[in-house]
Amino acid sequence: MSKFNKDKVMPRYMALAVVLTLIGFAVIGKAAYIMTVKKSYWSVVANQQKNDSDSIRPNRGNILSCDGQLLASSIPEYRVFIDFCAGDPKDTAWTNKREALWNEKLDSICMGLHQLFPSKTEEEHKQHLVEGHDAKKRHWPVVKGNITYNEFMEIKALPYLSLPKNKGGFHYEKQEARRRPFGNMAVRTIGDVYGGKDSARCGIELSFDSILRGKKGLKYTEKVRNKFVDRVLVPAQDGADIITTLDVGIQDIAENAVVRELKEIEADLGLAIVMEVETGDVKALVNMTRMPDGSYKEVQNNALSYMREPGSVFKTASIMVALDDGVCDTFKTVDTGKGVWKMYGSWMRDHNAHRGGYGMMTLPKTLEFSSNIGVSRIIDEYYSKQPEKFVEGLRRIGIATDLQLPFAEYKAPNIRMPERNEKGRIIGRWYKTTLPWMSIGYETQVPPISTVTFYNAIANNGRMMRPRFVKALQKDGKIIKEYPPEVIKEQIAKPSTIATMQTILEHVVSQGLGKPAWPRTFPVSGKTGTAQIADESGGYHSGVKRYWLSFVGYFPSNAPRYSCIVCIQKNRSGSGGGMSGVVFREIAEKVMAKSLKMHVEDARNPQASLTPEVKNGDVQAANVVLNQFNVKTVSDWSGNSIDGTAVWGNATHNNSEVTLTRVEQDNYVMPNVYGMGARDAVFLLEKRGVKAVLKGRGSVKSQSIPAGTSLEGGMVCELILG
Secondary structure (H helix, E strand, O other): OOOOOOOHHHHHHHHHHHHHHHHHHHHHHHHHHHHHHHHHHHHHHHOOOOOOOOEOOOOOOOOOOOOEEEEEEEEEEEEEEEEEOOOOOOHHHHHHHHHHHHHHHHHHHHHHHHHHHOOOOOHHHHHHHHHHHHOOOOOOEEEOOOEEEHHHHHHHHHOOOOOOHHHHHEEEEEEEEEEEOOOOHHHHHOOEEEEHHHEEEEEHHOOHHHHOOOOOEEEEEEEOOOOOEEEEEEEEOOOEEEEOOOOOOHHHHHHHHHHHHOOOOOOOOEEEEEOOOOOOEEEEEEEEEEEEOOOOOOOHHHHOOOOOOOOOHHHHHHHHHHHHHOOOOOOOOEEEOOOOOEEEOOOEEEEHHHOOOOOOOEEEHHOOOHHHHHHHHHHHHOOOOOOOHHHHHHHHHOOOOOOOOOOOOOOEOOOOOOHHHOOOEEEEOOOOOHHHHOOOOOOOOOOOHHHHHHHHHHHOOOEEOOEEEEEEEOOOEEEEOOOOOEEEEEEOOOOOHHHHHHHHHHHHHHHHHOOHOOOOOOOOOOEEEEEOOOOOOOOOOOOOOOEOOOOOOOOOOOOOOOOEEEEEEEEEEOOOOHHHHHHHHHHHHHHHHHHHHHHHHHHHHHOOOOOOOOEEEEEEHHHHHHHOOOOOEEEOOOOOOOOOOOOOOEEEEHHHEEEEOOOOOOOOOOOOOOEHHHHHHHHHHHHOOOOOEEEEEOOEEEOOOOOOOOOOOOOEEEEEEO
């Protein structure tokens, strides 16, 4: 075995170590050179080879009306650019060819851009592009701003720009833009988003943002054969569609009616809410504010957030509390004097004080003619020693309920409760005048949405529904979640109290201050309101008087379908009935007319009944007419009316046939003419020597002399028709 020769081996190790050290220094030097001198070049190369993961943006869901019409949707928009340094800088042959091609096609590019965007001349387009070319910009906009998909495709087809990205440098950025097909209709309710940020600003867009937005996916990009290919790791989940309760037709009716009145009286702002009585569905929500140029736009959701005194529409709640507590009834009378009354050192006035006031009034009349003195004296009489009981009553009937609506703008009512110390004395800002003024709508704040919800409950026989703005969520055409109508209070007051208030509110319109809101063709119920409102500092003496004019009610009175509130703010005095009531009437008339429209298919429905309404009276004549129209009749008598002999009786409907029953007539007693037409009823009465006095139109609903009464000479019978 040979021995280790140190003298021969060590020099070899030393030589190898020196070589490796030199190589190490060379690597470090090269790395330093690349990091400094060649940094910009290799940064570009690195970006071209980049394959880091990136997010996939999902499609934002649509917002739809109650009948499926598109209220808000996302559409693709593009921003287009040119990289004037595209391609391999070492490939001088292609660089020269590209420059020649650019100079050759520049005029054609500018001509095409002018045709697409005529607001700029061909020369202006050319100057813009030449500026970017001379500066060798890598991200120079072809045109400024976003363009549509069709415009993008036409630009992409222009000479030179049709070259691949790595050749001609044309590239683009795609983003989703939110668009509303009906323009600014109900924009504060539908909401909006911040352009490219996809960040919701307000309304349904904000309240249901997480549902509309969906979930982002994940992808990465890799280079395959000189092409970049996207590889999806996690697919994006598109947002769901929101089906709202809004009705485009009713919204359009309400907006036009409000804006028309605002322009006529030069008001500062106006709002309207239309709600479906049975479900609480909000069919229309209007918020209009006057802009500096005199136009009206939706800039704030005052219908949900306006926290000023509601005015006289609050009187209904005050009287309801008194009736429901049983402290008084409709026979209660109150002296309102000559329209001016001193209450605890402060003067309260009625609107007709300059005409001498109303004097002695019944409780219903205080609402019909909106007497401040009448309502406040009634409430003060029964609750001055226990104001807590009155406020508790307001909370019980629902006017102070927090509706918990899914909108950032919404504010709950503020009706304060008096506080007492340990000795039982009221403390804080509660004075003897607080209760009287609170009872007529001052010293309290209730947003319009809460007021109309309260009146909607009266129309709904005491059942208070939470206002509903969204009915369901939909994805790929299928319902994935429903939001059913929600009951807040099953009964806000005793059924007898509700019935009494329904009668009074109908009289407010038919014979009180609410007459301007009466459509004449069908009955409506409601209450007017006119209040002077405080300025931003909470005072009333800033020099400019501002008034809050309102009308709230429901229609039609006999079978309520919709409730509605209209509010207007203006400088100088006005009339809640004469201004807001007029808008209410227009909305009610057009909404009812809209609901009466029938489709052609309805007329062709073989199941539809074609049996006409037949009144009581001469059933012999009715039988002849019905036979002419091939309507089947059933009768217990026979004969015809050719000889002029009438057969008196009653008509009843049974599906597609009419039963005609003969009724024997006694010539010496008052006949029963209920259900007869005016002609037959007058004939029977005057044949027996009784004078008939008619009131109304239609068939007889009542007769002043009961049937069966023995007849005497000179009798006069009043017939009420309806």
